[in-house]
Amino acid sequence: MTCSPFDLKDYFFEELPAQERALVEEHLKQCPGCREEIERLRLTGSALAALREEEPPRRIAFVSDQVFEPGWWQRLWQSGPRLGFAAAAMLSVAILVHAFARPAPIAPAPLDSTAVEARISAEVAQRLEPAIAAAVTAGEARQAQRAAQLVKETEQRLDFDRRADRVAFEETLSLLQKKFNVLYVASADLGVRR
Amino acid sequence: MIFREVEDRDLIGRARQGNVEAYNLLVSRWEKRVFNYLLRLVGDREDAFDLSQETFLKAYQNLGKLEDEARFSTWLFRIAHNQAFSLLRRRRPEGEPPAQLPAGKASFGLYPAELSLAVRTALDRLSADQREAVLLKMYQGFKFEEMAEILSCPVSTVKSRLYTALDLLKDTLAPAYTRGVP
Numbered sequence: 001m002t003c004s005p006f007d008l009k010d011y012f013f014e015e016l017p018a019q020e021r022a023l024v025e026e027h028l029k030q031c032p033g034c035r036e037e038i039e040r041l042r043l044t045g046s047a048l049a050a051l052r053e054e055e056p057p058r059r060i061a062f063v064s065d066q067v068f069e070p071g072w073w074q075r076l077w078q079s080g081p082r083l084g085f086a087a088a089a090m091l092s093v094a095i096l097v098h099a100f101a102r103p104a105p106i107a108p109a110p111l112d113s114t115a116v117e118a119r120i121s122a123e124v125a126q127r128l129e130p131a132i133a134a135a136v137t138a139g140e141a142r143q144a145q146r147a148a149q150l151v152k153e154t155e156q157r158l159d160f161d162r163r164a165d166r167v168a169f170e171e172t173l174s175l176l177q178k179k180f181n182v183l184y185v186a187s188a189d190l191g192v193r194r
Numbered sequence: 195m196i197f198r199e200v201e202d203r204d205l206i207g208r209a210r211q212g213n214v215e216a217y218n219l220l221v222s223r224w225e226k227r228v229f230n231y232l233l234r235l236v237g238d239r240e241d242a243f244d245l246s247q248e249t250f251l252k253a254y255q256n257l258g259k260l261e262d263e264a265r266f267s268t269w270l271f272r273i274a275h276n277q278a279f280s281l282l283r284r285r286r287p288e289g290e291p292p293a294q295l296p297a298g299k300a301s302f303g304l305y306p307a308e309l310s311l312a313v314r315t316a317l318d319r320l321s322a323d324q325r326e327a328v329l330l331k332m333y334q335g336f337k338f339e340e341m342a343e344i345l346s347c348p349v350s351t352v353k354s355r356l357y358t359a360l361d362l363l364k365d366t367l368a369p370a371y372t373r374g375v376p
Contacts, residue, residue, distance in 0.1 A: 009357050013331060015338055040364050047367035048332050051313045056229040057243050060221050060250055064214045 002034045003027075012041045203263040210257050221250050224267070227334060228274050234317060234329050235278045245281060249274040265343075271334065272344045275326065282322050316366045324359035331356055 002008050004027050010016050011024045028035050202223070208216035228249055233242035252273050260269050317325055330336045330344060341352045 009353075009360060013338075041360070044360065044364045044367045045332065047309060047313055048328070048363070050309045051234075051317075053226060053230045053333075054233060054239075056225055056246065057239060060225045060247055061218045062214050062221070062251070062254065064212075 002037050003031060004034050008034060008037055009041065012038060012045075202266055206257060206260070206263045206266060209254065217254055224270060225250070228270065231271065231329055231334060232274055232278055234333070235322065235326055236281055237318070241281060245274065245277045249277050252277070265340075268336070268340045268343050271330065271336070272346075275344050278326075279322070312367060316363050319366075320359050320362060324355050324362070327352060327356040328359045328363065 004011070005023050006016055006020045008024070011021060014021075016024065028038060202220065205216045205220040209220060225246060229242055229246045232245045232249070233239060236242055236245065249270070253270055256273075260266065317328065320328065326345070327341065330341045336344065338349045338352055341356075342349045345352060
């Protein structure tokens with residue numbers, strides 16, 4: 001035990017407020033017992049300080065590994081504006097709650113199937129008949145065009161055959177005339193000789 | 195000191211964003227202190243190193259829970275304390291009081307001086323709680339409030355452990371230091 005106004009160990013560890021520290025220092029000037037106690041504490045501290053720090057056997061270092069890294073949501077949560085994020089989350093929850101809490105929509109009236117069928121038939125007829133007529137017209141036009149093409153091709157073929165026959169006839173006639181002439185000349189020669 | 199605190203805060207912020215290199219730089223600043231704290235607490239270099247790695251890994255995984263970057267050192271030593279006492283509890287058989295370090299188990303460096311040997315021996319004779327209080331105060335320089343936060347106990351308990359330990363150390367070390375001083 002010491003007679004110091006405040007704990008000497010608190011003084012030694014510098015854990016006393018300035019005013020109390022000053023009072024202890026004043027006391028130490030007058031009290032050899034407390035000075036000896038403080039001196040023993042300082043010697044103890046100096047002895048402990050003789051134990052030096054050691055180096056770790058290896059350096060500690062980490063490599064980037066997704067297993068150890070905080071997830072994106074953790075980084076988002078830790079990134080500062082937590083209140084903003086929390087407010088946004090609260091707003092989202094409120095919107096969801098509002099959406100689910102709205103009254104259910106009124107059920108639609110039952111449909112008149114006859115009227116619907118009539119309307120559908122009219123609509124189909126209105127849209128289908130012009131389409132059919134257009135398709136028939138187009139088909140007829142295509143048929144007429146094809147027939148005209150066939151007639152034209154046939155006429156051209158007949159004309160060609162006709163001209164070929166005429167050429168063949170003329171050639172045959174010319175040949176017969178030449179044969180007749182030869183026979184005529186031959187008969188004339190025979191008459192002269194007789 | 196202020197500059198260093200700002201830099202640590204910046205590194206913590208970048209590490210929180212997933213920057214591993216920033217965290218490695220932070221680790222390099224603190225690993226020696228954490229290692230020595232754990233070494234003097236558990237008394238074995240390999241155990242102390244393993245605990246140091248686990249401490250820094252746990253710290254990285256839980257950086258998001260650190261509310262005040264300025265209190266990083268207190269928070270880090272709190273994790274180291276938990277890691278160390280988890281190991282000490284596994285070492286200690288059920289129902290026995292906190293163990294002192296086994297004789298010859300301690301391996302606090304290779305200092306031939308008689309004083310260093312006396313210090314190691316004196317620290318080893320303390321209980322784990324008392325030894326930790328001395329380590330946090332004498333070697334790490336934490337204030338009583340910070341120690342209470344690290345140890346999860348009232349300041350009065352911290353002071354009780356520390357002062358009991360100091361009385362035991364004083365009886366052994368003060369005369370030894372007087373003899374050892376040239």
